[in-house]
Amino acid sequence: MIFSSKAEYGVRLMVELGRQTPEQPTSLKAIAEAERLPLAYLEQVVARLKKAELVMSARGAHGGYWLARPADEITMDEVVQALEGAIAPMECFVSEHTERVLCSHDADVGHQHCATKLLWMRVQGGIARALQTTTLADLVEFSLREAPSAPALAVHPVVTSTAATAGAAALPAV
Amino acid sequence: MIFSSKAEYGVRLMVELGRQTPEQPTSLKAIAEAERLPLAYLEQVVARLKKAELVMSARGAHGGYWLARPADEITMDEVVQALEGAIAPMECFVSEHTERVLCSHDADVGHQHCATKLLWMRVQGGIARALQTTTLADLVEFSLREAPSAPALAVHPVVTSTAATAGAAALPAV
DNA sequence: GGATTAACCAACCGCGCTGGTAGGATTTCC
DNA sequence: GGAAATCCTACCAGCGCGGTTGGTTAATCC
Numbered sequence: 001m002i003f004s005s006k007a008e009y010g011v012r013l014m015v016e017l018g019r020q021t022p023e024q025p026t027s028l029k030a031i032a033e034a035e036r037l038p039l040a041y042l043e044q045v046v047a048r049l050k051k052a053e054l055v056m057s058a059r060g061a062h063g064g065y066w067l068a069r070p071a072d073e074i075t076m077d078e079v080v081q082a083l084e085g086a087i088a089p090m091e092c093f094v095s096e097h098t099e100r101v102l103c104s105h106d107a108d109v110g111h112q113h114c115a116t117k118l119l120w121m122r123v124q125g126g127i128a129r130a131l132q133t134t135t136l137a138d139l140v141e142f143s144l145r146e147a148p149s150a151p152a153l154a155v156h157p158v159v160t161s162t163a164a165t166a167g168a169a170a171l172p173a174v
Numbered sequence: 175m176i177f178s179s180k181a182e183y184g185v186r187l188m189v190e191l192g193r194q195t196p197e198q199p200t201s202l203k204a205i206a207e208a209e210r211l212p213l214a215y216l217e218q219v220v221a222r223l224k225k226a227e228l229v230m231s232a233r234g235a236h237g238g239y240w241l242a243r244p245a246d247e248i249t250m251d252e253v254v255q256a257l258e259g260a261i262a263p264m265e266c267f268v269s270e271h272t273e274r275v276l277c278s279h280d281a282d283v284g285h286q287h288c289a290t291k292l293l294w295m296r297v298q299g300g301i302a303r304a305l306q307t308t309t310l311a312d313l314v315e316f317s318l319r320e321a322p323s324a325p326a327l328a329v330h331p332v333v334t335s336t337a338a339t340a341g342a343a344a345l346p347a348v
Numbered sequence: 349g350g351a352t353t354a355a356c357c358a359a360c361c362g363c364g365c366t367g368g369t370a371g372g373a374t375t376t377c378c
Numbered sequence: 379g380g381a382a383a384t385c386c387t388a389c390c391a392g393c394g395c396g397g398t399t400g401g402t403t404a405a406t407c408c
Contacts, residue, residue: 002176002263002297004366008290015289027383041368043385060376061382076293089176115189115317116182119250119308123176126300134293143289178395201354215397217356234405235353 002127003084009037010045010083011076011139017055018071018140025057025064045083052082072137080131087127089120176301177258183211184219184257185250185313191229192245192314199231199238219257226256246311254305261301263294 016031028046032039046065049055054074055065067074080087190205202220206213220239223229228248229239241248254261 002261002301003294006367008264011290011293025383029383038368040370044368047385057384058376059374059382059384062377063375063383065384087176090182115313116185118313118316119185119304120177122304122308123301126304127176127297130293130296130300134296139289139292142292180396199354203354212397214399218397221356231355232405233353233355233403236406237354237404239355 006045007080007083010049014079014136015139015143017067018136023066025066027064048082054082071140072135074136075132076134077131089123093120180219181254181257188253188310189313189317191241192310197240199240201238222256228256245314246309248310249306250308251305263297
């Protein structure tokens with residue numbers, strides 16, 4: 001797989017935050033229950049998003065997280081980068097310090113021109129384009145399209161199992 | 175990383191075969207030495223390529239491997255698929271039997287419309303496009319462009335360390 | 349026909365990363 | 379002061395990756 005569950009969970013978390021009214025904190029617990037994800041693990045995930053200054057937080061009772069910027073100003077590029085680190089097709093493509101992409105094999109003495117380089121560059125380009133041209137707002141809108149009448153969270157969630165199953169619309173065949 | 179070393183090694187192996195005259199077997203040992211890869215591990219890699227009918231082989235003395243088709247009729251899509259299996263951004267995207275891509279979360283009762291689906295679809299599309307539009311011939315040509323005077327292998331290789339270092343041209347900055 | 353070459357095959361294995369869990373410390377609101 | 383949250387650190391089982399080992403079978407050379 002390309003992305004680990006950190007990316008999956010983190011993106012879902014961001015989408016949930018994108019659905020809320022801005023500046024209003026949403027607790028991790030509410031998100032964990034709505035998305036059925038382990039709370040303790042979500043803590044680690046959201047920590048990365050915070051470090052990248054994509055979300056902000058308030059501690060204490062009625063605290064929680066909210067988006068640091070409007071959803072349409074957040075590219076999924078940034079989100080995935082924060083969650084997974086640099087996305088590269090191969091080990092040799094990621095340079096830790098500069099975060100620039102290059103093939104370290106080129107530096108090998110006596111090594112032929114890295115035959116695979118052209119391919120990995122193209123793949124990398126394809127991924128980067130997809131991530132850069134998709135904003136969080138796109139995903140929020142997409143998620144609302146199918147279940148607009150069933151907000152995933154209430155502001156003060158009284159989460160019972162009914163709340164989660166309420167708006168399960170029929171899904172179109174893929 | 176997106177691809178494991180199997181893909182890296184396998185692609186390099188294919189490029190080496192693409193540089194040889196067709197139908198003429200090249201031994202794994204020669205390739206392993208030219209690319210400085212562990213022979214025993216290459217055996218496992220090439221086995222996948224053979225199973226996918228991308229290479230053919232002859233046993234015994236002067237045996238070896240060669241491309242099953244001309245290099246310009248082999249897309250890297252096929253090669254990477256043979257080496258890595260289906261490339262999917264997330265676990266839920268790969269359906270073992272059909273090899274079709276879909277999000278299995280959709281089937282979950284009571285699960286919201288998978289918010290991440292749109293993103294992973296786009297990423298997947300970007301990768302697929304890159305792999306499908308690149309042929310092995312492209313990579314062979316690319317590898318020859320930088321080191322045309324230094325064929326990686328002789329037909330009957332007398333591999334000394336000098337042979338490998340001979341054509342190490344200066345590499346342009348990326 | 350024996351030696352050599354090379355494909356083919358099946359286990360095995362250490363290591364690091366993934367996907368968590370456990371437990372507590374700290375901050376804020378009622 | 380207690381409840382509700384974030385925040386922080388450590389720990390851990392399982393598994394896939396990147397090989398290695400040791401052999402068997404098939405074709406060619408001398």
